[in-house]
Amino acid sequence: MNTPPSFDTLQTPSILVDRSRLEANIRSMQSVCDAHGVELRPHIKTHKMVEVARRQLEAGARGLTCAKLGEAEAMLPSGMRGMFVAHSLVDPRQAPRIRALAEQLDDLRLAVTSEAHAEVFLRLAALTGRKLSVMMAIDSGLGREGVRDPAAAPRIAALLARSPHVELRGFYTHEGNLYAAAPAEQASRIEEMLGRLCAVRDSIDRTLAIWPGCSVTARLIARMGAGRIQAVRPGAYVFGDLALSRTTGIMPSDTVALHVLATVVDKPEPGLALIDAGSKTFSSDRTPDGISALAIDGRDLAVVRVNEEHGYVRGKDVDTLQIGERIVFMPAHVCTVVNLTDEVVVMERGQVVDTWRVDARGRIR
Numbered sequence: 001m002n003t004p005p006s007f008d009t010l011q012t013p014s015i016l017v018d019r020s021r022l023e024a025n026i027r028s029m030q031s032v033c034d035a036h037g038v039e040l041r042p043h044i045k046t047h048k049m050v051e052v053a054r055r056q057l058e059a060g061a062r063g064l065t066c067a068k069l070g071e072a073e074a075m076l077p078s079g080m081r082g083m084f085v086a087h088s089l090v091d092p093r094q095a096p097r098i099r100a101l102a103e104q105l106d107d108l109r110l111a112v113t114s115e116a117h118a119e120v121f122l123r124l125a126a127l128t129g130r131k132l133s134v135m136m137a138i139d140s141g142l143g144r145e146g147v148r149d150p151a152a153a154p155r156i157a158a159l160l161a162r163s164p165h166v167e168l169r170g171f172y173t174h175e176g177n178l179y180a181a182a183p184a185e186q187a188s189r190i191e192e193m194l195g196r197l198c199a200v201r202d203s204i205d206r207t208l209a210i211w212p213g214c215s216v217t218a219r220l221i222a223r224m225g226a227g228r229i230q231a232v233r234p235g236a237y238v239f240g241d242l243a244l245s246r247t248t249g250i251m252p253s254d255t256v257a258l259h260v261l262a263t264v265v266d267k268p269e270p271g272l273a274l275i276d277a278g279s280k281t282f283s284s285d286r287t288p289d290g291i292s293a294l295a296i297d298g299r300d301l302a303v304v305r306v307n308e309e310h311g312y313v314r315g316k317d318v319d320t321l322q323i324g325e326r327i328v329f330m331p332a333h334v335c336t337v338v339n340l341t342d343e344v345v346v347m348e349r350g351q352v353v354d355t356w357r358v359d360a361r362g363r364i365r
């Protein structure tokens with residue numbers, strides 16, 4: 001890029017990425033995985049940026065994970081050779097895009113997420129003209145995609161085995177429900193989940209892979225599952241947010257690498273300040289106690305409500321704020337914040353050093 005702007009010239013809201021913290025988060029997750037012989041296949045939905053994917057791959061990530069074909073296409077310039085599209089693809093119109101991705105990658109994996117989905121997916125697979133590698137989703141308590149009844153898994157495996165268009169390569173699960181589990185319960189819940197996953201796998205073929213692991217569980221799963229699982233797929237760990245630092249306590253707040261810079265634009269009544277960042281910056285996602293974002297400078301300032309372009313700030317320190325003052329906030333949920341911005345401002349020791357495009361922003365197809 002040309003000379004980066006100085007911090008003082010940034011207009012708000014701006015999304016700030018601390019490059020050192022980001023790179024430290026990438027290294028730290030990779031080193032846990034390396035230490036336990038587990039592959040890291042990060043989910044790129046959190047960052048949607050080639051610049052970040054490239055760093056994950058350089059650090060040792062074995063491949064990437066995404067939800068949509070458009071995200072996979074946007075990440076091709078990262079140099080990735082493997083991508084797992086962890087979503088229930090059904091649309092025959094997408095066959096040419098799947099074929100093109102399969103041709104450009106060494107290892108494209110797609111998902112089969114239930115008995116009902118398997119039948120429709122096989123029709124789509126046939127249209128691609130390729131033999132596709134698939135991972136079977138097992139529900140581990142989130143209640144979203146994934147086989148509920150362990151007895152259904154061998155039936156799905158048999159259905160897949162009869163098709164010349166697919167090859168079952170393993171199993172995955174998204175245990176997003178463990179964001180709500182108490183830290184003391186995590187290990188026992190993970191052990192129970194690993195036991196169920198291995199039982200399903202062993203009922204079909206002991207050589208198949210198991211790929212669980214989100215940001216709350218990945219480190220523990222890599223340690224506890226070493227030798228039993230082959231990969232983990234965390235996403236939000238690259239940046240962190242209130243969900244990971246405050247709700248679950250998984251990431252210390254001084255490792256969180258993405259923040260929102262916003263400006264106080266009004267003080268309409270005592271006890272309330274309005275900022276120029278609302279749901280079109282923070283999204284509508286909130287912490288379980290209803291907070292969209294918290295100031296990171298130690299003052300008691302919380303965004304407790306959002307309209308599209310306004311954030312309502314309350315807290316003990318709100319009456320000390322001045323109109324025009326700029327505040328740095330940690331958002332409740334980082335993935336949805338990134339998806340709402342075209343670019344992020346990259347910071348190093350308080351200085352702007354770069355601007356990165358959010359390459360897969362809005363790639364929801």
Ligand SMILES: Cc1ncc(COP(=O)(O)O)c(C=O)c1O
Pocket residue numbers: 043046065086173174176213214215216233234235236237
């Ligand atoms: C299928 C799948 N894998 C992995 C992840 C990564 O989860 P997290 O961002 O909590 O690490 C998600 C998140 O939604 C997901 O849906």
